[in-house]
Amino acid sequence: MQIKDILQLSPESQSVIVKGWVRTKRGQANIVFINLNDGSTIKNIQAVVEDGKIDEETLKKISTGACIAVSGTLVASAGSGQAVEVLAQSIEIYGTADETFPMQPKKHSLEFLREKAHLRFRTNTFGAIFRIRHALAFAVHKYYNDNGFFYLHTPIITASDAEGAGEMFRVSSFEPNAAPKNEDGSVDFSQDFFGRETSLTVSGQLEGELGAMALSKIYTFGPTFRAENSNTTRHLAEFWMIEPEVAFYDLEDNMNLAESFVKYVIQYALDNCKDDLEFLQNRLLEEEKSKPQNERSELTLLEKLKFVVENDFERLTYTEAIDILLKSKPAQKKQFQYEVGWGIDLQSEHERYLVEKHFKKPVILTNYPKDIKAFYMKQDEVSDATPGATVRAMDVLFPGIGEIIGGSQREDNYEKLMTRINEVGIDPENLWWYLDTRKFGSAPHSGFGLGFERLVLFVTGMGNIRDVIPFPRTPKNAEF
């Protein structure tokens, strides 16, 4: 039985065996207290060793980090912490840990713990983060399953570039420095494993659309890759993405799906991760104590999550957003680093102004200029209401995170899609299968991508994306 379940038992002096890792051991004259954790919950169980019950030799070997099994009696706890504790009768030591064990019971910096990512699961903070990450992942699957979507495993190794401009990792089985060459000196990929040049996918969307054009509602949830040299707190070279794609959905259906989905998974975490969220909330409050009053968050972590679940996301067009930004104080006072004007790709400072200052809630921006969005987005009817051509894109912006979701209605008109593909300079030969879906029974359809780590970042309140994935892949780092 795990500690999570043992802590729920009533202390009827029943026999239990508790297995876990020692968090702390406190000795007194004739009694020793051992706090054990097995990762099933953030809560420890206390084992009490009365004088003489366990031989000195064994007790001496037990220190922070050791793994032990305590057999004993479950009794009501005398202390103020948990309702129950274990009165030890015997202890088996599975593995000791000497004083070089890095996770000693004191405050460690997140940077230090990143270097010890193989052991950081044994801290309260990272135990909480990865239990919440699990709950969010399960909620993703549950939401889509309950709503009639089929989970589609789109390929990781690909010969196409979904975005048309991604920085991609190359995949090859050639010996480094010994690739066979063509007569002109270029690499002869026809001799490579797949008989062609291949890379790691940046998105499963294009293949996801193939599924949606038959199964109607699909979603992907898999790793995606960017060989971008971005050393920031928001970027990973390898991250997990969720991409639903739905036949017969227009842009508004797509927005409704995105909002309902995000609210569902956050509510799921609120319902299922109370202890862990409270711990992380207190951790944040502690951290903010060192900040001046005006830099502290207005809402606690739980308040922030509840606020997102309980309030409608603000929906407006890109054109309306530009108007708001142009009239904003920072624009008037020339405080934005990047100038605002219709046609610009919104910068983080602009998104933050809209979300954190102006609306103070999640925002869905739609109908972006065609020229700053991907080729597959459905073109809007030309209208005098906007200074230029727009597409049915939508980005969901979250406070503290920025873009958490990017999506669109897809161009389902074969001629318009071909024109756009030629405009942006993609070789249609590489996308013959994608174009086929617009030739044979094309249908209006929409979808979006949600970066899973950004969601985990938001829900845990952590500040660095490297702390919400077990073993982050970033420039110059592929350890573990």
Next chain:
Amino acid sequence: MQIKDILQLSPESQSVIVKGWVRTKRGQANIVFINLNDGSTIKNIQAVVEDGKIDEETLKKISTGACIAVSGTLVASAGSGQAVEVLAQSIEIYGTADETFPMQPKKHSLEFLREKAHLRFRTNTFGAIFRIRHALAFAVHKYYNDNGFFYLHTPIITASDAEGAGEMFRVSSFEPNAAPKNEDGSVDFSQDFFGRETSLTVSGQLEGELGAMALSKIYTFGPTFRAENSNTTRHLAEFWMIEPEVAFYDLEDNMNLAESFVKYVIQYALDNCKDDLEFLQNRLLEEEKSKPQNERSELTLLEKLKFVVENDFERLTYTEAIDILLKSKPAQKKQFQYEVGWGIDLQSEHERYLVEKHFKKPVILTNYPKDIKAFYMKQDEVSDATPGATVRAMDVLFPGIGEIIGGSQREDNYEKLMTRINEVGIDPENLWWYLDTRKFGSAPHSGFGLGFERLVLFVTGMGNIRDVIPFPRTPKNAEF
């Protein structure tokens, strides 16, 4: 509303809009029948167009493969198929499909459909397969979530080789043919994206163990890769694997977990995919009609699945299995291609004999010779009962599939593990983090890997693994 739900409605002459792809259109003098499918179920809904209700021009454009929306009234069906049908009042055509649409209503070979993997979702067979694949994937997550496991996303890009001998794909961001060199002419990987040589993972197990040594129960479910030039019906270069890892589990706990898990997901498919399984069962029966009686399956697909769920797996040691094989008819008559003897790596023909002829049920083989298994498996106590040293390995063998699960208790003794690592010639420097878990609070633990596509192969009764993953990656093939 999707067709799956509309078919459940009672025909109270309510108005409905049905959206989907035309499977067939049959015209008669004054009435037209259109069968529509939207992938939500294998069942089609019939739209009935009475004379003059829809203009000729529109009707003419509707053919197999077209995508349409039919607005009309839900009525009791006169025909023998479904309970309800739609009496069309208007039809909107989303996308036509001319006669070059490859999925015309006739029998296509699986080879042909593999070439058209972007459209094969629109056939009954592949619709069924991918709905079942979804159900199995969801059941995997549900089983582990309900049993207190945490889903751990282990890295895809890795600098380590979990098996010690895998054929791995290289990952790099260097321009092909333009990698910077060291003075000795070798590639200077310190200038590559991750600052070192990296590959695609062959298993998440080693990192999974890191999680289990803190969270107790974890599982992975992600893509894994083998750059093996195996052009068989059982191998993929890219496939999805499920790898649970559990602290405090010994080999027997591990076997219990494997058996309980596999039975659960198969039962889930039986409970949730009845229509699709029945279709695939009939497909198989049809296919077997062309075979001589003695080559046909003894059990239908559903009987086979129920048999697995309802019967205990046979458990025996490798040593016992060798004894059985040595005494077997094919061994006596020298009919095995590979000779049987203690120490051999069992070949497919041996496994099939045990599973399909001798026991006629799933088999779990344990305690394999140390020399044919991976370095991380826990060494058994030396015993006279076996001709050589063994490890606490277990393989689960399935009829028609062979090995579906491979696992073991892990070596948790630091010294024994180091000795073994040196014996097999792995550089311990590369696994410092793995070894750390045996230094700091080591614990008995066990786990296994299940190849997801092999499970889908078994449950769908399909014969080629390329037909149970949306877009297979195999030698010389990375299309779509």
